Amino acid sequence: MESGRSLPDAELLARELRLVVSVGCQPTPLSQVADRLPRLSSLDCVAKAALDRGADHYQVARALVAALAAVVRRLGGGPLGLAVGYLLGLDPESRGLSAERRRELAISELFDEGMSAVSFQRRHQDHVLVAVADELCAYEDEYRVRQARIGLEIADVQSERLAIDWLRRFEYYYGMWSALSGLRNDLQTAMERRVRDGQDPAETPYARSSLWYYAQFLVRLERFVQERGGLWLLSSIDAEAEVAQAVYWVRWHTSMADIDDSWLRRHLLAAEELEPFAEHLQDDERGRDIRARWAGFLRDCHCALSDPAADCQLHLVMEWCDRYTNTIDAEWARIAPWYQSGPDERTAGRVELGAVFDVFPYVLGDSASSQGGGD
Numbered sequence: 001m002e003s004g005r006s007l008p009d010a011e012l013l014a015r016e017l018r019l020v021v022s023v024g025c026q027p028t029p030l031s032q033v034a035d036r037l038p039r040l041s042s043l044d045c046v047a048k049a050a051l052d053r054g055a056d057h058y059q060v061a062r063a064l065v066a067a068l069a070a071v072v073r074r075l076g077g078g079p080l081g082l083a084v085g086y087l088l089g090l091d092p093e094s095r096g097l098s099a100e101r102r103r104e105l106a107i108s109e110l111f112d113e114g115m116s117a118v119s120f121q122r123r124h125q126d127h128v129l130v131a132v133a134d135e136l137c138a139y140e141d142e143y144r145v146r147q148a149r150i151g152l153e154i155a156d157v158q159s160e161r162l163a164i165d166w167l168r169r170f171e172y173y174y175g176m177w178s179a180l181s182g183l184r185n186d187l188q189t190a191m192e193r194r195v196r197d198g199q200d201p202a203e204t205p206y207a208r209s210s211l212w213y214y215a216q217f218l219v220r221l222e223r224f225v226q227e228r229g230g231l232w233l234l235s236s237i238d239a240e241a242e243v244a245q246a247v248y249w250v251r252w253h254t255s256m257a258d259i260d261d262s263w264l265r266r267h268l269l270a271a272e273e274l275e276p277f278a279e280h281l282q283d284d285e286r287g288r289d290i291r292a293r294w295a296g297f298l299r300d301c302h303c304a305l306s307d308p309a310a311d312c313q314l315h316l317v318m319e320w321c322d323r324y325t326n327t328i329d330a331e332w333a334r335i336a337p338w339y340q341s342g343p344d345e346r347t348a349g350r351v352e353l354g355a356v357f358d359v360f361p362y363v364l365g366d367s368a369s370s371q372g373g374g375d
Contacts, residue, residue, distance in 0.1 A: 007141060008039050010133035016040045017088075017129040022099050024089035025068055030061035040064055043136070045143040065090075071135045083109040084132055087125070145233055169233060172224040173243075173328050179217035180250065184321035186210035187314055190298055195305050202295030208281070211294050212274045214254065215264040221247055222265055234331045246324035253316040254297060260290050 016037045023029040034041055034057040041047060041060050049063035069090050075081035085091035086105035094102045103117040103125070110128075111120070145166065186209050190201035201207065224230060232240040251261065263286050271277040281287040301314040308315035 007137050008043065010130055010137055012039055013133035013136060014126060014129040017132060018125070020064075020068070021087055021102070021125070021129070024096070024099070024102070025065055026089060026095065027058055027061040027065055030064060031057040034060050037064070043067065043140050044147065045070075045140050048147065067136065067139065068132075071132060071139055074135055074139065075132075079109045080128070080131065083107075084128065087128065088132075142231070142233060169228065170328075170332055172220070172228060174332075175220040176217055176224070176247070177325050177328050179213050179220055180246075180321040180324050182213035183210055183217060183250075184318045184325075186213060187298075187318055191301060191303070191305065191314070194301075201298040201301070207291075207295060207298055208278050209274060210298075211264075211281070211291070212268070212277055214256075215268040215277065217247075217250070218261050218265045219268050234327075235334050239327055239331055242327045243324055246320045246327070249320045250317055250324070253313045253320070255293070255313065256290070260286075260293075263287070263290065 016039055019033055019036055020030065020040075023033055030037070041064065045067045046060060046063045049066065050059040068088060072081055072085045072088070072090055075084055082091070083106040086094040086109065087102050089095050089097065089102055091105075094105050097105075100117045103120050106128070107113070107115050107117070107120050111124070186206045190204050190206040190210065193199040193204050193206070194201045232243055234240045234243070256264075263284075267280040267284070267287065268277055271280055281291045297314060301308075301312050303309050303312050303315060
């Protein structure tokens with residue numbers, strides 16, 4: 001099977017799904033009509049999964065049932081997802097029932113109870129099946145991307161299109177990585193100055209620059225949501241859950257409201273650079289309020305550097321920034337074998353941020369004349 005070919009037409013898949021409705025989405029009846037489902041059977045998420053088990057008609061039918069069950073889960077627990085589960089016979093309540101009875105159950109989720117199964121089949125069933133086919137195409141696309149990642153990891157030859165798609169995804173991931181890394185480092189530096197020099201962290205330049213990095217993160221996250229649907233595709237469900245949690249908890253622990261995040265995104269897009277962004281914070285009433293609450297967020301940390309409190313919001317933000325960046329680095333190492341030198345070799349000679357202050361009296365200043373440069 002040629003990897004990287006175009007996705008099948010959803011309308012053509014929907015036609016074959018009519019037969020699935022007629023016989024019911026169970027392996028044995030589907031295996032008896034597998035020859036009449038060429039497009040469904042040739043989907044990678046069906047054919048490749050079946051190949052692992054022997055690829056006879058029964059195994060193809062089992063793989064198709066599994067793929068359609070995954071699609072129903074993706075549709076969610078609303079009326080459409082429940083109706084599709086009933087219609088295909090995947091829901092326990094409709095499994096083994098006649099096609100007519102399954103259509104009646106689907107009607108109960110989508111329309112008036114007074115509609116007949118015949119009317120539903122004639123007027124509405126194809127629309128529902130096209131929606132299923134669209135979601136199946138999206139599932140197939142993600143399956144191919146995942147298979148490409150696995151292929152890259154074991155050095156198989158994969159299509160250029162899929163390899164490039166992985167690279168583009170990591171460009172989004174690393175855009176957020178850069179912002180969260182800057183946020184984490186500026187927060188730690190502000191705390192270093194508080195402990196070592198007695199400085200008010202909210203009065204250091206790191207107060208502005210850390211908020212700027214946070215705004216960069218928000219802009220890049222929103223771009224990822226708009227352009228990639230916010231869909232994390234990594235080597236495992238655990239890795240995907242880890243980064244999804246990280247971006248959620250970073251926002252949660254800053255205690256910024258959604259309206260604040262919106263203001264920060266809008267003004268960063270208008271300003272782009274730190275200096276005009278800082279001016280927006282000063283000149284706008286909501287900007288001043290956000291800046292004051294960010295200052296409070298910094299001042300609320302009274303932790304010792306080596307022993308942060310378990311409920312310190314600032315240190316929890318730093319922890320989740322670390323968890324995001326570490327996970328993305330590990331995932332990139334899986335994708336790009338040429339970087340797989342191992343963590344010890346990659347980080348050899350790197351000095352922890354706190355140790356830098358023991359050697360260099362660096363101060364982030366407001367002008368180019370400040371030691372170490374300006375912000």
